[in-house]
Amino acid sequence: MSSVGRGLRHFGREWGPVIIAVLLIRSFLVEAFMVPTGSMEDTILVGDFMLVNKFVYGIKLPFTDRTIVPVSSPKRGDIVVFRFPVDGDLPGPPERFVRLFPTGLQLLPLFWDRQTHFFTWYVPRNFIKRCVAVAGDTVEYRNKQLFVNGRPENRTSVMHKDPHTLRGFDPIPADFESWWLEGRFYQTELSPYVRDQFGPVVVPAGCIFPMGDNRDNSEDARFWGPLELRHLKGRPLVLYFSSAAAPNIARIVLSPWAIRLGRLGHLVR
Secondary structure (H helix, E strand, C coil), rough: CHHHHHHHHHHHHHHHHHHHHHHHHHHHHHEEEEECCCCCCCCCCCEEEEEECCCCCECCCCCCCEECCCCCCCCCEEEEECCCCCCCCCCCCCCCCEECCHCCCCCCCCEEEECCCCEECCCCCEEEEEEECCCCEEEEEECCEECCCCCCCCCCCCCCCCCCCCCCCCCCCCCCHHHHHCCCCCCCCCCCHHHHHEEEEEECCCEEEECCCCCCCCHHHHHHHCEEHHHHHEEEEEEEEECCCCCHHHHHCHHHECCCHHHHHCCCC
C-alpha cells in the first residue's frame, strides 16, 4: 500500500468518528446559527451567534424537510429558526442544476451545475422570527397593532423604528387572503400596503405566522405567506458569541474590539 493510502486510512481512523459525531449532533441536536439581519432587534441583534435546539420540534432527515420523529409544535411567543420558504430546493433552474444525492437520502447538499460543469454546494437560507399565531388563528394588523383572534398583542419586545404609518388597501380586496397564500405581497408593488395594515387572514393547518419584533424592518409572513411546519429548524437556546462587526466574517475576525461581551451567555427568549 502506498504512503498516500496509509495516510488516508490513518486519517479515517483518527477523524472519521469525530466527523460522524459532529454531523449527527448538527443534524439532530444543536446547530450554530448567526443572525444576518435586524428583523428581531432589539431582542436579537445582527451578529448574534446562537445555538439552536433542533430536537424541540422533531427530528428531521439530514439536509431535508422530512420529519422522521415529531416531538412538539411551536407555540405563540416562541422564537423560531426556519428555512426561508421563498428559497427553492435547487440553487437555480432545474434544467441547469442536478441533485447528486437522491431526494430521500440527501447526505450532502451537493449539486452538479450543467453550465459550469462543476459542483455547487447549496443550502437554503435560515431566518429567525417570533411565532405570533398558529394554525386556526385569525391574524390582523392595523396601524402597527397586531391582533390575534381579535385580541391585541402587547409584547414589550416589539418595536417600531419608522414613525410613519403606511396606508393599506381601501377597500380590502375580496381575494386578499388568496393573494397572501400565493405570496403576492413579497417584494412587489403591493408590499407597502401590508406592512402596517394587514388581514384579517386565518393561518392554515400545518402552518404558523412568524413576525419580527422589529416590525417596520421585517420581511415576514405578512409578505411571503404562512410558514409550513416542515420548514422549522428549531428554537434558539443561548448566545455564545456576538459581534457588532457582523455579518462580514472577515471583519468579525479582524475586529476583536467589536465583540459584545455583555451578550455572551444570554438566553434567547
